[in-house]
Amino acid sequence: MDIDKLKFKDNGLIPVVIQDYDDQKVLMVAYMNKEAIKLTIETGETHFYSRSRKKIWKKGETSGHVQKVKEILLDCDEDTLLIKVEQKTASCHNGYKSCFYRKIDSKGNLEIVDKKLFDPDEVYK
Amino acid sequence: MDIDKLKFKDNGLIPVVIQDYDDQKVLMVAYMNKEAIKLTIETGETHFYSRSRKKIWKKGETSGHVQKVKEILLDCDEDTLLIKVEQKTASCHNGYKSCFYRKIDSKGNLEIVDKKLFDPDEVYK
Secondary structure: OOHHHOOOOOOOOEEEEEEEOOOOOEEEEEEEOHHHHHHHHHHOEOEEEEOOOOEEEEOOOOOOOOEEEEEEEEOOOOOOEEEEEEEOOOOOOOOEOOOOOEEEOOOOOEEEOOOEOOOHHHHOO | OOHHHOOOOOOOOEEEEEEEOOOOOEEEEEEEOHHHHHHHHHHOEOEEEEOOOOEEEEOOOOOOOOEEEEEEEEOOOOOOEEEEEEEOOOOOOOOEOOOOOEEEOOOOOEEEOOOEOOOHHHHOO
């Protein structure tokens, strides 16, 4: 598999789904450029490209909530990655294990369906 | 939850992760516009927006491999959806249950890790 052959978007990024290796929860979706993919493979911990800050960041660099790579999967169109990880503590900066911690119910209301595992005010001081 | 408040990209689309409700497999990632989200909620079956064909399509319209919606979840940034579905037969047009049927191994080689559940030549005649 040659990283150069992945179908990056015009902005040089590819979407990446992060899934918990143990309980199969979908934790988050973020974006990688070639450099972030290389760093992720080399270090065994996820690195992403921040579209707002326009730079590479290591997941957990502030919080310590790193993601250890267990498996990297490629989709049929070769334009999306799925990475299964061991998630330290929790994935979401709001304190939940998964960023998808809210369900949209049949009336269109949001319901929190995940447990809060840390206090963001304590972690991101 | 007001669909208009979702953070659509400049092209009017939002990425959607589709996960199997029963075995938690990540099946595919595709894109929805507002209309596709409305159709998905109204009909209880997933509809997407095709970036290449520039139109809405119903998953399974040709193959019969529809996805029945069980849960819709929203991420913290409100720019990605996770939909858990009951997948009829298989998700991938290549015949596998998941579009992520190939693993990138430590040497960078691709290894098929999913079972083929149908013959695409038979289904897409």
